[in-house]
Amino acid sequence: MVYFSSSPRFVDHRTGPQHPERPDRIRAVAAAVRAAGLVDSPNPFPEFSLDFGSFPPAPGKVLELPEPQPADEKWIELIHPRAHIERVRHFCEIGGGVLDQGDTPVSEQSFDVAKLAVGAVLQCCDAVMAGTAARAFAAVRPPGHHAEPDRAMGFCLFANVAIAVRHLQARHSVGKVAVVDFDVHHGNGTQAAFETDPTVLFISLHQDPRTCYPGSGYAWETGEGAGTGTIINIPMNPGSGDAEYLNAFHTRVLPALDAYKPEMLLISAGFDAHRDDPLAQIDLSEDAYEQMTRLLVQAADAHTKGRIVSALEGGYNLRALGRSVVRHLVGMM
Numbered sequence: 001m002v003y004f005s006s007s008p009r010f011v012d013h014r015t016g017p018q019h020p021e022r023p024d025r026i027r028a029v030a031a032a033v034r035a036a037g038l039v040d041s042p043n044p045f046p047e048f049s050l051d052f053g054s055f056p057p058a059p060g061k062v063l064e065l066p067e068p069q070p071a072d073e074k075w076i077e078l079i080h081p082r083a084h085i086e087r088v089r090h091f092c093e094i095g096g097g098v099l100d101q102g103d104t105p106v107s108e109q110s111f112d113v114a115k116l117a118v119g120a121v122l123q124c125c126d127a128v129m130a131g132t133a134a135r136a137f138a139a140v141r142p143p144g145h146h147a148e149p150d151r152a153m154g155f156c157l158f159a160n161v162a163i164a165v166r167h168l169q170a171r172h173s174v175g176k177v178a179v180v181d182f183d184v185h186h187g188n189g190t191q192a193a194f195e196t197d198p199t200v201l202f203i204s205l206h207q208d209p210r211t212c213y214p215g216s217g218y219a220w221e222t223g224e225g226a227g228t229g230t231i232i233n234i235p236m237n238p239g240s241g242d243a244e245y246l247n248a249f250h251t252r253v254l255p256a257l258d259a260y261k262p263e264m265l266l267i268s269a270g271f272d273a274h275r276d277d278p279l280a281q282i283d284l285s286e287d288a289y290e291q292m293t294r295l296l297v298q299a300a301d302a303h304t305k306g307r308i309v310s311a312l313e314g315g316y317n318l319r320a321l322g323r324s325v326v327r328h329l330v331g332m333m
């Protein structure tokens with residue numbers, strides 16, 4: 001069984017009319033999971049319509065978690081200094097503005113919505129650690145994996161998944177945590193949070209940084225000090241497809257997880273490596289997302305009692321996003 005957490009409030013983070021990281025992303029996910037038969041509750045966005053095409057018969061239903069609550073700032077402070085939290089709060093209080101040189105706009109409600117996004121991921125962690133279902137997916141925005149401890153960046157305000165790692169360690173006494181990030185962009189924020197920390201293994205597959213935002217994530221970036229060896233960057237050539245990604249999983253990701261033996265596995269689940277995505281040049285099909293997910297479930301079965309918490313990062317073609325999220329959920333079921 002898989003828990004599912006989302007909120008209609010995630011559309012209240014407004015980024016402007018032309019921005020790829022837009023409220024309709026949440027509406028598309030809400031519509032797709034219902035079109036695929038994974039969710040029975042009424043769609044909070046009945047006015048939104050998109051033809052997702054057909055889906056294979058649903059293997060079951062996800063377990064919808066109750067409306068998430070904004071994260072207590074004490075958890076956010078496990079990653080971000082107070083000054084960063086206050087800067088985001090201030091920008092929103094004065095009506096919004098642009099953080100990070102142009103690509104991270106915020107609106108009046110963005111601070112609260114960003115705390116809600118963290119809250120949804122933490123809710124998933126609490127649910128999985130309580131033990132009824134082993135896996136959970138949080139369909140949130142804003143995303144988190146570009147947010148570094150002291151700065152917003154790349155559409156991200158708070159490092160949702162990195163905060164979840166610290167929450168698991170602090171509240172649930174989890175020791176070693178692995179984060180696998182298959183968003184097409186390097187998870188620089190997560191890397192920055194754990195660069196020197198041997199208790200977190202961070203594996204990021206992303207388009208070659210010479211050709212793609214944010215320009216980091218080279219293979220030689222492997223962590224520093226006590227954390228040396230626990231950052232694994234796997235740059236993928238533009239034009240790579242399912243075969244190249246699955247090969248990277250078999251030859252790099254799964255052996256690294258087996259060697260590290262994490263007690264908990266988190267996924268930064270971006271779906272912008274899809275072939276229809278407008279922001280990058282990787283050619284994955286939706287099937288690849290299900291297959292990669294199944295491989296991570298196998299690793300979780302071997303090391304984490306099957307436990308996985310996954311959080312939405314990127315994915316900017318609405319149809320591809322919705323269909324890929326469905327396949328990711330099916331892979332976790």
Ligand SMILES: [Zn+2]
Nearest residue numbers: 183185272314
């Ligand atoms: Zn991305």
